[in-house]
Amino acid sequence: MKxxxxxxxxxxxxxLKAVSAALLVKxxxxxxxxxxxxxxxxxxxxxxxxxxxWDDGQLTSLPGVGAxxxxxxxxxxxxxxxxxxxxxxxxxxxxxFELIQIPGIGPKSAYKLxxxxxxxxxxxxxxxxxxxxxxxxxxxxxGFGEESERDILQNIAExxxxxxxxxxxxxxxxxxKIAAYxxxxxxxxxxxxxxxxxxxxxxxxxxxxxVATNQPEKVVDHFLRFPxxxxxxxxxxxxxxxxxxxxxxxxxxxxxxxxxxxxLQYFTGSKQHNIALRTLAQKRHLSxxxxxxxxxxxxxxxxxxxxxxxxxxxxxxxxxxxxLREDTGExxxxxxxxxxxxxxxxxxxxxxxxxxDFDVETSHDLGQDGLExxxxxxxxxxxEYIAIADHTPSxxxxxxxxxIDLLKRRREYYEQIIYSREKSxxxxxxxxxxxxxxxxxxxxxxxxPEKAFDYLDFAIVSVxxxxxxxxxxxxxxxxxxxxxxxxxxxxxxxxxxxxNEREGYELDWEALFDLCQxxxxxxxxxxxxxxLDLPDTLVREAVKNGVKLVINTDSHAADQLRVMxxxxxxxxxxxxxxKDILNTLSLAExxxxxxx
Numbered sequence: 301m302k303x304x305x306x307x308x309x310x311x312x313x314x315x316l317k318a319v320s321a322a323l324l325v326k327x328x329x330x331x332x333x334x335x336x337x338x339x340x341x342x343x344x345x346x347x348x349x350x351x352x353x354w355d356d357g358q359l360t361s362l363p364g365v366g367a368x369x370x371x372x373x374x375x376x377x378x379x380x381x382x383x384x385x386x387x388x389x390x391x392x393x394x395x396x397f398e399l400i401q402i403p404g405i406g407p408k409s410a411y412k413l414x415x416x417x418x419x420x421x422x423x424x425x426x427x428x429x430x431x432x433x434x435x436x437x438x439x440x441x442x443g444f445g446e447e448s449e450r451d452i453l454q455n456i457a458e459x460x461x462x463x464x465x466x467x468x469x470x471x472x473x474x475x476x477k478i479a480a481y482x483x484x485x486x487x488x489x490x491x492x493x494x495x496x497x498x499x500x501x502x503x504x505x506x507x508x509x510x511v512a513t514n515q516p517e518k519v520v521d522h523f524l525r526f527p528x529x530x531x532x533x534x535x536x537x538x539x540x541x542x543x544x545x546x547x548x549x550x551x552x553x554x555x556x557x558x559x560x561x562x563x564l565q566y567f568t569g570s571k572q573h574n575i576a577l578r579t580l581a582q583k584r585h586l587s588x589x590x591x592x593x594x595x596x597x598x599x600x601x602x603x604x605x606x607x608x609x610x611x612x613x614x615x616x617x618x619x620x621x622x623x624l625r626e627d628t629g630e631x632x633x634x635x636x637x638x639x640x641x642x643x644x645x646x647x648x649x650x651x652x653x654x655x656x657d658f659d660v661e662t663s664h665d666l667g668q669d670g671l672e673x674x675x676x677x678x679x680x681x682x683x684e685y686i687a688i689a690d691h692t693p694s695x696x697x698x699x700x701x702x703x704i705d706l707l708k709r710r711r712e713y714y715e716q717i718i719y720s721r722e723k724s725x726x727x728x729x730x731x732x733x734x735x736x737x738x739x740x741x742x743x744x745x746x747x748x749p750e751k752a753f754d755y756l757d758f759a760i761v762s763v764x765x766x767x768x769x770x771x772x773x774x775x776x777x778x779x780x781x782x783x784x785x786x787x788x789x790x791x792x793x794x795x796x797x798x799x800n801e802r803e804g805y806e807l808d809w810e811a812l813f814d815l816c817q818x819x820x821x822x823x824x825x826x827x828x829x830x831x832l833d834l835p836d837t838l839v840r841e842a843v844k845n846g847v848k849l850v851i852n853t854d855s856h857a858a859d860q861l862r863v864m865x866x867x868x869x870x871x872x873x874x875x876x877x878x879k880d881i882l883n884t885l886s887l888a889e890x891x892x893x894x895x896x
Contacts, residue, residue, distance in 0.1 A: 301389065301397055301422075305380040308546040309343050309470070312350055315385070316340035318397040321407035322388045325396075328372035338364035338665060345829050348548055351377055363857035395425035397477055402426065403455045403802055406819035416441045430456050434675060441881045451768070458803060465503035467799060468546065469829035469866055472497065478526060478550060485522040487515040489557050490610040494567040498622045500869035502832045503799055506549040508567060512560040523552045533754070549770075559591050565612070572627035580631060598627065610655055616732070619811050623872040628840070642872040643851075645865045647884040648866045650685035650730075653737065653760060653792060653824065653852030654861065658710055661698065668857040671717050671732070678730050684887045685732065687733035688714065689760050692747040695739075700749040707736070707748070711755040731887050733757040734806050737792055742766040744780030757896045760824070762792035763805065771806040778807060782821050788851055789894055791816075793826040793833040800830065809838065813845040822892075823847060825874075827867025828854045839874020850882040 301318050320336035323329075328723075334502040342364035343350050353359050354377050372382045383823065392411070399410035399419075414420065417437060419428045430453065432438055438449040466474070472493075479491040492498065494508035513519045520540050533541040533549070541551045555563040568575070574588075581588050585596045592604040593614060595764055605611040609619040617634040621642055624630040633639045654674060655667030671688065678686050690710070693703045711734050718732050737760045739747035746761065753759065761781045769777065782791055795804025795813075816823060823842055826833045831854065834842065842849060851867040853860055871881065878884045882893060 301385075301394070303376060303381050303385075305377055306351070306545055307376070308507045309346055309350055312376075313340045313344035314397075314401070315376075316343065316369070316752040317400065319385055319388055321397065321400050321410070322392055322464045324407045325392065326388075334665070335366070335369065338668075339369045341364075341665075343851075345467065345469070348477075363860065393420045394422040395419040395428075399429060402429075402452070404451055405455065409795050412441065412443065413438070426456060448778050465505055465800060466507075467829045468497070468500060468504060468832070468869070469500055469863060471504035471507060473693045474548065475509060478507075478509060481526050482509075482511060482519070482523060485519060487513050488522075489513055490560065492564055494553070494564070495569055496589050498568045499570065499625055500623050500873060502835070502870065503541065506551060508551045508553070509822065510560070510563055510567065511554045512557045513554050514556055514557075516554040519554050520552065538683045547667055553590075555590070558606055559604045561607040561609070561611045562592045563590045564590075565605075565608050568622050568625060570626050570715075573625035573630070576627045576631050577615070581595050584615075584617075591773040619787070621872065623869060624875065626873075638877050640877050643868060643876050643878045643884065644882050645868045647878045647881065648683075648851060648868065649885065649887070650683045650687075650890070651853050651855070651861055651864065652685075652687040652733065652735065652790065652850055652883055653689045653826070653854050655690050655737075655854070655856045656684055656688050656691060658688075658713060660690050660693045660706055660710060662691040663694040663696070665856060666690070667855075671714060673858040674861070675721075675730055675732070677861045681864070683730055683860060685731035685733065685890065687757070688734040689737045690736040692736060692738050695741075695747050699749075703748055704752050704755075707752045710734070722768075733894075735759055737762055738781075738788075739764050740777060740781040742769065742777065744777040744784075746784055747783055750785065753785055756787055758787050758789045758894045759785070760790040760792045761788055763796050767796055767802070767805045771808060774805050775808040775811055779811060779815055782812075782815060783819055786895070790819070790822045790824050790852075792824045792852075793828075793831050793854065794823050795833050795835060795838070797833050797835070798830050799832065804833065804835070809841060812843075813842060816842075816847045817845070820848075825849050825851045825871050825876075826854050827851060827863050827865070827870070829863060829866055832866060832870045834870070834874075836870050836873035839871055839876055843874060843876055843880050848882055849876060849880055852883070 301315060303315065317340045320333050323333045329568040342362045353361065354373060359365055359373055360367065372384060393414040395414045396410045399405050399413060400407055413429060417432050419425050433449050433452045438444050438452060441447050464818060475493045475497060482488050484493050488511055490512035492510050494510050497504050511519050516538050518533060523540055524535065528544045529542045530545045533543060539553045540551060543549050553563060554566060563727050578588055587594050587596050592602045594602045596799055603614060612619045618637055618639055618739050620630050620634050655668050656674065657667050659666060693706050698891050714734055736756050740761050740763050741747060797804035815821065824832055825839060849871060851871055853863050855861050
């Protein structure tokens with residue numbers, strides 16, 4: 301694989317995935333393979349550029365990046381290559397590392413396809429595989445067939461549809477860094493994000509920022525001196541565009557403070573919201589712009605607005621939160637003073653989906669931290685309660701009785717920690733629920749025996765495999781599992797989507813909403829940055845149908861509890877209020893809802 305000193309997070313994650321793939325194909329120790337996988341995931345979802353962390357000597361602050369991998373990354377940033385990785389890649393076709401980017405093609409399958417089809421070079425590797433599949437060559441390979449061939453073509457099409465968009469968490473962190481730099485210039489009075497970032501969309505294209513200032517040219521010049529600027533695309537007296545070393549484009553717009561509210565409204569969007577707002581204004585013979593509002597064909601001066609609230613109020617509307625500006629009824633609600641009181645991060649009382657480092661011998665990834673560290677972060681966040689919801693033990697490596705014994709031992713382990721903690725502090729500080737994230741098998745069965753529920757306070761069920769079932773079969777699978785036991789309360793990451801990686805599976809949402817209402821089950825809004833699942837549009841439908849939601853982080857390290865706001869943003873985009881969210885309840889109210 302090609303490497304350089306200036307690789308961005310996405311490229312580094314891809315490099316580490318390639319190392320993991322090479323180790324797997326060569327039959328190396330499974331723990332080494334998993335170590336590189338964990339590091340790749342951590343880097344892929346990091347909110348800071350890894351090279352920046354390296355500059356600050358903070359590489360090992362990333363969960364999953366231990367001393368050994370940090371040493372290899374240090375070599376990469378110093379020299380542009382890693383000799384150890386080059387040794388690992390020897391003897392393997394370059395094309396293999398291109399093919400593993402396609403959903404559904406694992407390292408061993410990629411290696412087998414390369415060998416059988418004679419695809420060796422990275423260049424055009426995916427194109428060559430696509431041609432071979434269209435020509436019916438893949439089905440001839442041992443272990444593949446017509447169905448595999450169709451899946452490969454479908455997955456290649458999905459791969460090509462991906463956009464090079466930033467996750468919300470990464471874009472927000474990058475914007476905050478640039479804003480912090482801008483504020484060092486005294487002429488900067490205020491900095492705000494614009495566009496899809498301000499509306500808290502799940503993924504972001506280019507980064508747009510607005511600055512209030514009475515010295516625009518001074519601010520533009522300061523912006524162009526930002527240390528991470530690689531190329532200046534254009535410069536004007538009130539705006540500029542640059543490309544950073546990480547390949548991301550950043551656009552800056554500046555405005556006098558007196559008109560900053562109009563600029564903020566105009567460039568926050570969405571396009572559909574602004575069109576609807578402009579239509580409303582035209583009926584009143586008004587014209588809207590980034591500078592303010594004026595009467596059509598009138599001689600009156602331009603009305604300028606320092607704040608967005610004043611801008612919306614001038615049009616007879618309540619201020620509309622940016623998350624709602626998608627032209628889905630928010631303007632009509634603002635006219636009638638009926639906008640929802642959206643849930644806020646401060647409303648959240650706890651996190652009910654956290655993975656710990658207790659080894660339940662799962663086939664999935666373990667958490668990185670123990671209960672004490674998790675509780676320390678939860679205390680910082682002011683939580684009343686948390687739930688430890690590790691993955692289920694591997695069904696292929698354990699009998700039913702072994703799974704029961706493992707979960708019994710796990711409960712006893714945590715109860716002893718909780719007892720000792722409460723005894724030493726002479727009070728209960730944070731309630732710990734002992735839960736589990738249970739795999740839903742393809743036929744709707746659960747990955748644990750019924751007796752194992754004796755050792756759980758409640759359970760989450762989630763789909764982690766066989767994502768391409770038909771809508772009918774997937775609906776039957778999910779509904780069967782969700783109704784299988786009274787302790788099952790939550791459906792985790794309900795669509796199974798991975799942003800920029802995998803589309804969600806299809807479900808009969810009306811049937812799911814109906815079951816949730818009748819059986820009092822809850823749908824998760826998973827705050828993990830590349831999930832944000834339930835998506836905002838389905839949050840809106842759930843709320844309309846009276847289905848209650850729970851916002852969780854699905855964190856695999858203690859500090860990841862801090863990604864909760866991204867789940868809240870997603871819920872807000874779906875018009876969710878505090879009353880719609882399970883984990884805004886007090887502990888006593890929650891225990892009643894969970895039947896604990």
